[in-house]
Amino acid sequence: MPLHRAAFRGSMGVGLGARYTRALLRHYVACDACLFLVSVPHRSGPVDGYVFGAPLRHLGEIDRRLAVPSAVGMATHPWLLARRAVLAEAWNRVRGHHAVDTTAPDPATTFALVGIGVDPTARGRGVGRALLAGFEQHVDPDAYAACELTVYEDNVAARALYESTGWRCVGPVPGARTLRYLRIPGACGQ
Numbered sequence: 001m002p003l004h005r006a007a008f009r010g011s012m013g014v015g016l017g018a019r020y021t022r023a024l025l026r027h028y029v030a031c032d033a034c035l036f037l038v039s040v041p042h043r044s045g046p047v048d049g050y051v052f053g054a055p056l057r058h059l060g061e062i063d064r065r066l067a068v069p070s071a072v073g074m075a076t077h078p079w080l081l082a083r084r085a086v087l088a089e090a091w092n093r094v095r096g097h098h099a100v101d102t103t104a105p106d107p108a109t110t111f112a113l114v115g116i117g118v119d120p121t122a123r124g125r126g127v128g129r130a131l132l133a134g135f136e137q138h139v140d141p142d143a144y145a146a147c148e149l150t151v152y153e154d155n156v157a158a159r160a161l162y163e164s165t166g167w168r169c170v171g172p173v174p175g176a177r178t179l180r181y182l183r184i185p186g187a188c189g190q
């Protein structure tokens with residue numbers, strides 16, 4: 001939780017409060033179809049980074065499961081809605097992101113990277129790159145034709161990380177201030 005708050009400071013998810021963050025992380029840790037990997041620099045030390053994702057076809061269901069903590073977060077932090085990016089993201093979640101996005105890849109054969117975060121004090125040392133490589137290694141290339149992620153256009157560090165590790169930007173997501181990136185599973189290191 002503290003790492004998530006530090007890594008995603010200023011994001012909509014953190015803005016929704018502790019209850020939402022707890023529900024989000026618990027879901028990805030517990031869900032069999034999802035991936036949740038952590039980076040632990042020393043054997044008994046604290047986690048300094050993590051990455052999580054899910055089959056693209058599950059994201060609508062996950063948004064629905066998180067609807068109550070999302071609504072409570074919005075109700076208790078209403079000033080979030082004054083931010084245009086948050087408003088656009090909330091609206092997309094209500095409509096169901098990929099249901100209305102005709103540019104999205106096939107949900108049946110795509111695995112989505114939902115979040116990657118590194119403790120601010122551990123950045124710039126290859127933790128993000130290692131987490132991304134681990135993520136790709138855990139996505140079964142026989143089950144999924146592609147990995148996808150979306151990232152805010154102005155997230156310079158994350159975009160540089162993705163582009164330096166072979167993810168390909170395929171364009172903007174309609175109705176959002178985000179770009180979509182794709183990667184072929186099993187192509188790690190190429």
Ligand SMILES: CC(C)(COP(=O)(O)OP(=O)(O)OC[C@H]1O[C@@H](n2cnc3c(N)ncnc32)[C@H](O)[C@@H]1OP(=O)(O)O)[C@@H](O)C(=O)NCCC(=O)NCCS
Pocket residue numbers: 007008114115116117118119122123124125126127128129130151155156157158160161162164
């Ligand atoms: C994006 C993030 C995960 C990168 O983690 P990191 O451990 O610092 O990244 P790495 O040290 O592995 O860097 C790998 C490459 O990413 C790029 N990169 C990382 N940080 C960068 C920065 N601040 N500016 C420009 N490029 C950067 C570089 O190409 C770097 O390769 P290099 O070191 O050979 O130049 C981290 O900045 C973070 O947690 N950001 C906040 C959360 C977030 O925005 N997540 C993405 C959306 S879900």
